[in-house]
Amino acid sequence: MTTPPPESTQKFDPSRAAEYQVQSRIALAGYDACHELSACMLAATLGPGRPAQVLVVGAGGGAQEIVSAGALEPQWRFTAVDPSQPMLDLALERLREHELLERTEMRLGYVEDLPLEPRFDAATLIGVLHHLPGDAAKRAILDAVATRLKPGAPLILAGNRYAYASEPLLLAAWGERWRMFGAAPEEVQAKLGKILQGADPPRSEAEVAGLLDGAGFDAPSWFFSSLFWGACIARRRV
Template sequence: MNEKQQQQKAMSWNDPQVEGYGRTISLKIPGYFMLYDMTDRLMNAMLGPEREKDILVVGAGGGQEIVTLGGAHPAWSFTGVDPSARMLAIADQRIRMERLQAGVTLHEGTADQLPKDKLYDAATSLLVLHFIKGLDQKRELLRSIADRLKPGAPLFLAAISCDRQEEAFAVQMSAWQSHMLDNGIPLEDWERFAASLGAESDPVPPEQVEELLREAGFSHISKFFGSYLITGWFAVKASGEHNIEEKRQDK
């Protein structure tokens, strides 16, 4: 197997090696668990902790969002969608271990395959967007999420976001490599990850992500998380009748 085949194999979410995803991802991303904790706290501030809510999780494989949010909010229900059967199996196992399965429905597929007649109170799409190739495809993903949200509902988005031509990119990558290696990630794993950027994944600069969010129908866009080249945003489905303050007062 040549180097290119190894890189492609590493990026396949249906490969057996994704079984180790949950054991290594927090070693690779500084503040990994903080991303989910902050998402929970912001969503809680928007929706309130006690009322029944329906949450859409796009990229639910692995289960971290559902385990974090579901564990803190037993009244909330979750619909998770992911194209990887293996990653969904991991999520299902974790959800069952936490005894959260009664409030969770998992779908193998993509967000645009979900019915449009059910609208959700909030959505997450964490560490997914950079795997979607092309601006049109990224825009369609965000639009498919917006189409399934109630007016004024929040979206929590996080992705690798960068301009690989900028000098700062090399500095960030050097520091990120140091972090991963110091946390026991093998050098060959780092090399596969570094080679995958722009090849098997498609990160775009933060300002472009924000423009895509606006084009998809979101407003009140705000950054809430940063870790090397990963940025997290909070946005709200735009509506002429709702805004953030009105939504908070409805709690």
């Protein structure tokens, strides 16, 4: 299998997986809304009620991409790929709970491990890009996704898209979000320190657009924002 930067995979260990469902919804205000709108954007692009094969990259954790899209579009089928076994185990539990396992192929590994054919009708890359250190790793995963999509196929890309230290007000508001959910002041500072050291988001929406362009996608359309987080849709160029 292709080997990613080890720190981007190892941090999603069993302890992280166990707390993911709760912590992700605190860290991202509008977590469920983002996933629901992502499904709606894909359906609006592909056409409602049509069969589709959807690639879900980084599906481990709650598999919320599949839960939301699977409820909206009963004819969609999914290939879910994630390099973390604990996170993939959690996704399996949720998909079983929502009766979506029969419509989902689960793969432990990386996008680069998938065959180039048949190509997918759409893809999602949600909450992944900012965990990859450096532009080279970001370009590599976008290239790998693009080569597995049909021409004109849409990609939902979502994640943090500003350098954290460049937006002190957003960072402070993020701390207040944790305080709102019961974190003590020292815990808030610890979380903010971990955020500053633990991820490498693109530095702007323009940089995201440049990464997408380099991988062969058209200009993105942004449809969701929550502090540092943003979600957009872009089509693979024909």
